[in-house]
Amino acid sequence: MSLFKSNPFAGDSCPSRVAMFASGRPSLPFPHPWNYNEPIKILETFFVDADKESGPARDNRFLKIPFMAPVLVSRDPEMIRAILSATGDKPEQFDRDTLPSTGIARATGKDTLLYANGPMWRIQRKLAAPSFGKSTLFHPERFQEFEDTFRQTVIRRIEALKAYFAEHQTQTFRVKMEAEIKVVMLEMLTNNFFGAQIAYEEIRDRYAPALERVIDHIVKDTVINKIGIPVRQMPSLTREIAQAKKDYAVFEELTDLALAPRKAGRALWSQFKSDAPDEKLRSNVRVFLAGALEATTSFAAWAVAHLARHPDVQESVYEEVRQVDSYTPENLDQCRQLNFVLEETLRLTPSLYFLPRKATADTWVEAKDGRRMFIPKGTHILLDVWHANRLEDYWGAANTGYPADEFAPIRWERLCVKGYIPKNFLHFGFGHGARVCPGKFLGQLEVGLVVGAIVRTFKFNALNPDNRSRAGVSTKPEDGADVELQLR
Numbered sequence: 274m275s276l277f278k279s280n281p282f283a284g285d286s287c288p289s290r291v292a293m294f295a296s297g298r299p300s301l302p303f304p305h306p307w308n309y310n311e312p313i314k315i316l317e318t319f320f321v322d323a324d325k326e327s328g329p330a331r332d333n334r335f336l337k338i339p340f341m342a343p344v345l346v347s348r349d350p351e352m353i354r355a356i357l358s359a360t361g362d363k364p365e366q367f368d369r370d371t372l373p374s375t376g377i378a379r380a381t382g383k384d385t386l387l388y389a390n391g392p393m394w395r396i397q398r399k400l401a402a403p404s405f406g407k408s409t410l411f412h413p414e415r416f417q418e419f420e421d422t423f424r425q426t427v428i429r430r431i432e433a434l435k436a437y438f439a440e441h442q443t444q445t446f447r448v449k450m451e452a453e454i455k456v457v458m459l460e461m462l463t464n465n466f467f468g469a470q471i472a473y474e475e476i477r478d479r480y481a482p483a484l485e486r487v488i489d490h491i492v493k494d495t496v497i498n499k500i501g502i503p504v505r506q507m508p509s510l511t512r513e514i515a516q517a518k519k520d521y522a523v524f525e526e527l528t529d530l531a532l533a534p535r536k537a538g539r540a541l542w543s544q545f546k547s548d549a550p551d552e553k554l555r556s557n558v559r560v561f562l563a564g565a566l567e568a569t570t571s572f573a574a575w576a577v578a579h580l581a582r583h584p585d586v587q588e589s590v591y592e593e594v595r596q597v598d599s600y601t602p603e604n605l606d607q608c609r610q611l612n613f614v615l616e617e618t619l620r621l622t623p624s625l626y627f628l629p630r631k632a633t634a635d636t637w638v639e640a641k642d643g644r645r646m647f648i649p650k651g652t653h654i655l656l657d658v659w660h661a662n663r664l665e666d667y668w669g670a671a672n673t674g675y676p677a678d679e680f681a682p683i684r685w686e687r688l689c690v691k692g693y694i695p696k697n698f699l700h701f702g703f704g705h706g707a708r709v710c711p712g713k714f715l716g717q718l719e720v721g722l723v724v725g726a727i728v729r730t731f732k733f734n735a736l737n738p739d740n741r742s743r744a745g746v747s748t749k750p751e752d753g754a755d756v757e758l759q760l761r
């Protein structure tokens with residue numbers, strides 16, 4: 274009996290146990306083939322009835338199945354920060370747990386910045402860092418190329434839209450913005466970041482759809498492919514496997530196109546100093562292509578979905594961006610309202626909704642407020658950023674002036690007036706600590722550019738009142754940011 278009741282954790286922030294089976298919960302507290310496409314519900318299951326409790330156990334829960342390592346789920350912002358700060362390659366630090374990304378590793382390779390831990394991760398991080406640095410990307414000429422590519426694409430899309438308006442004698446157009454955003458994000462990534470020269474139409478019709486299906490396949494593969502055979506080596510027994518094999522082949526083609534400009538040192542390759550042969554870099558290039566596309570699309574699609582439901586906020590961003598004639602990093606930095614919108618978007622609807630960690634040793638972690646938690650070696654840890662960012666007593670009216678579950682960019686204005694220090698108020702939208710997102714500056718610039726230009730060009734309103742989420746590798750608006758557009 275004690276096997277089922279004992280608590281392997283300890284400390285004044287000791288988590289409480291969730292039952293494996295119980296009625297009245299949104300899901301079972303672990304992924305399986307029938308619930309894997311509703312991961313936010315799985316996380317929610319850990320905190321059903323939690324609000325009736327008080328104390329730190331309210332936000333820290335664990336699941337323990339006999340003879341298996343425990344699973345800790347935390348939505349406690351201070352504990353999340355403490356665990357992220359104690360992640361790295363030093364002895365006894367936490368690893369990034371590879372369990373939730375086995376599908377990603379099968380698709381991209383294991384020796385990547387995302388999947389590797391320990392010394393291999395450190396080598397990869399040092400290699401990649403210069404291409405992503407603020408000083409590299411905040412170079413006006415460098416970013417000018419991103420802006421030019423984007424401007425040309427936007428001009429072509431507006432022309433197409435005007436032709437549609439003329440033909441159909443209308444002034445409005447219904448469109449799922451997520452799909453449009455995905456194509457321009459991939460275009461900037463392949464053509465500006467990697468220096469490839471792929472036509473917009475080819476990205477839209479061939480590469481973006483194949484990559485989208487690969488990413489969907491990765492999610493399913495993580496839960497269902499227990500035998501662990503990469504799709505490339507599977508026989509084409511079903512139509513689904515045959516399609517997946519075709520999509521993976523297109524992904525390889527795209528990886529070749531992204532690697533090709535390396536020889537000539539085009540685009541950000543000029544910052545990359547390594548003698549490693551191209552073959553050694555393939556896995557990381559795949560991760561950057563799929564990961565960056567997924568995260569930037571999610572972030573920008575969410576921002577549009579929120580603005581589409583808040584016309585007043587949309588107007589205040591418009592008043593700001595209409596003055597901007599060129600989206601240089603400095604000009605984007607000055608757009609206060611736009612930056613509050615982006616900050617609030619990542620808080621309320623973070624693209625990466627949980628951060629996985631694993632305890633490499635028996636570890637005591639201490640939060641900034643002095644609370645401590647003992648975590649046994651081998652524990653799988655899910656840092657539940659989605660729910661942490663909605664905790665009322667942390668992000669709610671008392672601290673920020675607005676309810677935690679509301680989209681209110683103005684709360685950031687309030688926080689600024691109160692003299693808050695950003696490092697004390699973290700939403701973990703780009704992670705934190707040694708494994709913080711290296712693509713943060715690139716991502717912020719791209720998303721700022723895309724969202725700023727959309728607001729400047731169009732007025733848009735949501736066609737569904739609810740702004741629900743769906744989640745896979747990242748979160749997205751459930752309706753694909755379905756809006757009605759009108760040219761300004």
Ligand code: HEM
Nearest residue numbers: 386387561565568569624625628702703704708710712716
């Ligand atoms: C703008 C949208 C983006 C968001 C919201 C985002 C979010 C994140 C987060 C939260 C992490 C930390 C994961 C963890 O702690 O477990 C992360 C890591 C990472 N991101 Fe991003 N990211 C974005 C854009 C990008 C871009 C543009 C790239 C590359 C071109 C990129 C590449 C990576 C890589 C390689 C890691 C792993 C780093 C490591 O483990 O050392 N991300 N990202």
